[in-house]
Amino acid sequence: MAAKIACYRTSSQILRILSQPITSCGVHLDMKHYDVFILGTGTAGKLVANRCADAGLTVGIIDNREYGGTCSQRGCDPKKLMLASSEALEAARNMKGDGITGDIAINWIDVYNYARRYAQDIPDNTEEFLKELGVDRHHGEGYFVDEKTFRYGDTSLTADKFVIATGMKPLELKIPGAEHLLTSDDFFNLKDLPEKVLFIGGGYVGMEFSHMLARAGVKVTVVEQGEQLLPPFEKYTVDFLKECSEELGIDILLNSQAAAVEKDGDRFIVKYSKDGILHQVTSDLIFNTAGRVPSIKQLQLENAGVVTDRSGIVVNEYFQSTSNERFYACGDVSSKNVPLTPLSGLEANIAAKNITEGKHAFIPVDIPSVAFTIPQVAGIGLTEKQAKATGKKFKVFFQNASGWFNTRRIKAGCYAYKVIVDEETRMVLGAHIISHEAGETINIFSVAMNHDITFQYLQQTIFTYPSWANDIKSF
Numbered sequence: 001m002a003a004k005i006a007c008y009r010t011s012s013q014i015l016r017i018l019s020q021p022i023t024s025c026g027v028h029l030d031m032k033h034y035d036v037f038i039l040g041t042g043t044a045g046k047l048v049a050n051r052c053a054d055a056g057l058t059v060g061i062i063d064n065r066e067y068g069g070t071c072s073q074r075g076c077d078p079k080k081l082m083l084a085s086s087e088a089l090e091a092a093r094n095m096k097g098d099g100i101t102g103d104i105a106i107n108w109i110d111v112y113n114y115a116r117r118y119a120q121d122i123p124d125n126t127e128e129f130l131k132e133l134g135v136d137r138h139h140g141e142g143y144f145v146d147e148k149t150f151r152y153g154d155t156s157l158t159a160d161k162f163v164i165a166t167g168m169k170p171l172e173l174k175i176p177g178a179e180h181l182l183t184s185d186d187f188f189n190l191k192d193l194p195e196k197v198l199f200i201g202g203g204y205v206g207m208e209f210s211h212m213l214a215r216a217g218v219k220v221t222v223v224e225q226g227e228q229l230l231p232p233f234e235k236y237t238v239d240f241l242k243e244c245s246e247e248l249g250i251d252i253l254l255n256s257q258a259a260a261v262e263k264d265g266d267r268f269i270v271k272y273s274k275d276g277i278l279h280q281v282t283s284d285l286i287f288n289t290a291g292r293v294p295s296i297k298q299l300q301l302e303n304a305g306v307v308t309d310r311s312g313i314v315v316n317e318y319f320q321s322t323s324n325e326r327f328y329a330c331g332d333v334s335s336k337n338v339p340l341t342p343l344s345g346l347e348a349n350i351a352a353k354n355i356t357e358g359k360h361a362f363i364p365v366d367i368p369s370v371a372f373t374i375p376q377v378a379g380i381g382l383t384e385k386q387a388k389a390t391g392k393k394f395k396v397f398f399q400n401a402s403g404w405f406n407t408r409r410i411k412a413g414c415y416a417y418k419v420i421v422d423e424e425t426r427m428v429l430g431a432h433i434i435s436h437e438a439g440e441t442i443n444i445f446s447v448a449m450n451h452d453i454t455f456q457y458l459q460q461t462i463f464t465y466p467s468w469a470n471d472i473k474s475f
Contacts, residue, residue, distance in 0.1 A: 033158045034060040034136070036355060037150060039299070040165035041126055042069020044331030044348035048163050051352030053133040060157065061130060062138035062150075066123035070167050071344075073122055074185050078115040079208060083372055085111045086215045090374050094411040106216040108193045115188065143300040147324055161326055161355055164299070164313055165348065168292035168332040173200065177261030180268055181288040184209075193218055194284030198270055200258045202229040204371050206289035207245070211373045214248045221251040221281055223258050223272050225290075230371055234383045234432035236398060236418045241377050241434055244414045251281075261286060294333040301327075311335040317361040319351040328355065336362065343367055366449040370439035375414045378442035381430030381449055384420055393423040397475055401435075406468050412436045419445075419455065419475050426454040437468040444469050 035057035038045045045061060046069070053059045071077060085106050092104045130137055142152025149158050170183045184205050197213055199206035202224030210220045222229070222245075229245075229252065230238050242252055256274040263269075264282070271280045294312035305324045307314045313329035314322050315336060321327035329335075330347035346365075353360040370378040387394050398418035401407065407415040412435070420430040431445035448458045463470040 031156050031158070032060070032136070034058045035159065036161050036163060037061070037157060037159035038163040038165060039063075039142075039150075040069065040167055040331070040333075041067040041130070042165065042167055042331065042344070043071055044344040044351075045069070045163070045165035046126065046130070047345055047348040048165065048328075048330065048352045048355075049130060049135050050133060051349070052355060053135050055356040057356065058136075059134070060136040060138060060159070062140065062142065062152065064139075064141040067126040067130075067137070068122040073119045074188050078119050078188055080372065081115040081118055082111050083208070083212060083374075085114075086212050086374060089215055091410060094413075098411070108216055109191055111216075112191050141298065143298065144304040144306075147304040147306075147326055159326075161328065162304075163351060163355075164296065164301075164327065164329045164333050165331045165344075166295045166299070166333055169295040170288055171291040171293050173258065173288055173290055175258055175260050177263070177268075178288075180261045180263060181286050183288055187287060195219060196221070196267075196283045196285075198223065198268075198281060198283035198286045199289045200270070200286065201288065201290035202226075202252065202254075203231065203289060203291060206287070207241070207371055207373050209287065209289065210245065210250050211248070214245075214250050215374070219249070219251075221253065221283065223253045223256045223270065223281075225255070225257045227255055229254070230377060232369065233371070233377055233379050234418055234430070236384070237377055237379070237416055237432045237434040240400075240414055240416050241371075241373060241375070244375060245373070253281075258290075292332075296333055309335060318354045318359060319347055319362065320354065366446060368442045368446045370442060372439065375412060375434050375436045376438040377434050378438035379430070379432040380442055380445050381428065382420055383430060383432070384418065387420050387429050392429070394429055395421050395423055397421065399475075401471070404471060404474075405466055406437075406471060407435065409466075410436065417475055421455045426456055427452065428455050428458070435468065441468050441472070444472060 036052045036059050038049050038061040041061055041063040049059050049061050089104055089106055092100050127137055140152035142150055145151050149156055173181060187209055193216055196219045198221040199210055200223050202222045206222055207229060210222055214220045228235050228238050229242055245252060256272045258270060258272050260271045261268055267282050267284055268286055269280050269282055270286060271278055296308060301308055306321050306327050307323040312333045312335045315329050315334050316322050319328050319330050319334060328351045330351040331344035334347055350360055350362050366381050368378060368380040370376055384396055396418060401415040401417060402413055404415060407413060415435045418432045419428060422429050428445060428449050433441055459473050
């Protein structure tokens with residue numbers, strides 16, 4: 001079809017044409033402009049929307065899934081709700097014969113329903129919250145046409161500033177049979193428990209899920225390509241977790257690389273290499289828990305001149321793209337990010353301040369982290385290996401504290417710590433704990449490290465007795 005070119009001789013005709021909706025292949029495209037447009041409605045995206053709307057800016061937001069983000073619906077919160085049953089079972093079993101009688105077991109469908117009751121209203125509540133703020137809400141999968149234009153479906157929009165807060169997604173394993181692998185999303189939709197489950201990856205997700213399923217009676221196998229579980233954590237405490245996990249009945253295969261998955265009737269065969277030899281193990285379900293990557297590839301950020309690397313969108317201390325000042329990134333997609341919910345909120349707050357108030361730089365902080373296995377593994381700051389690499393002189397305080405009162409009181413059986421202290425300043429360089437309350441105890445060290453409290457003064461602090469925090473006086 002030959003293109004037709006019309007000539008308009010009057011200004012009114014030109015204005016009338018310019019005011020008409022843009023079309024693409026004959027389809028009308030809606031167009032709207034915002035001061036700020038946000039991609040992602042999780043912890044970071046929702047916080048930026050709140051701050052910017054309060055500042056009087058016009059704000060739009062979009063999500064390609066239910067509103068509310070991963071943590072509240074498919075991550076931290078439902079995981080902890082499901083874990084509550086495992087914690088109760090563990091406590092009761094440990095005290096059997098010393099105050100507890102009768103048979104206790106996990107009813108998995110009740111565990112599932114308990115978590116779902118919490119999460120089911122989050123999308124609607126999130127949308128209602130944003131609506132009350134005056135934020136325009138969009139749904140769909142989109143991409144950047146250029147640095148000013150974002151398009152999804154038949155809708156195009158522009159903004160003065162864009163904020164990317166799309167979180168992370170599971171790392172794709174490029175092995176034969178990868179289509180048979182399940183993800184953490186599938187775990188939260190698991191209503192019936194199989195006899196056997198295998199996890200490819202022994203990080204946070206793999207180990208936390210493993211401990212839940214093992215206590216529910218499932219035979220669990222973990223295939224980890226590295227030399228230790230939970231790679232970011234101190235090896236000393238993680239080795240205790242490996243021992244506890246194996247005592248629970250979990251098979252742990254370290255230095256093992258998943259090579260292929262094959263369907264065999266109602267089950268699957270996982271082939272993996274170890275020490276140059278190919279092995280295999282059979283399982284009913286296989287979960288890919290090998291890690292997560294920033295969810296940005298689909299956005300086509302290269303069209304907007306936004307530079308990315310393996311860690312996410314490359315940002316400066318203002319969480320502003322180093323290659324395009326119109327763009328901000330916060331939460332799991334930021335190159336400065338550690339994938340932890342509290343840090344996502346901190347980053348979002350700084351990004352929002354830079355959009356609404358001016359320059360506010362991010363000041364690095366020491367961030368505590370915990371794997372909610374049973375017992376918990378927690379850490380903050382440097383591991384001993386990392387401390388050695390700094391060249392600093394330091395002292396290491398460590399001990400297997402399994403015989404201490406707090407563990408004996410609940411018959412928990414696994415408790416250890418390692419604290420790394422600068423010889424010159426006496427400041428804590430790193431603290432690492434495995435215990436049933438490690439996730440709480442590590443917060444004490446977070447206060448000390450972020451507010452320049454020496455290890456000596458920390459140990460001289462008066463804590464309640466006999467609490468887990470009070471044990472720090474004996475570290």
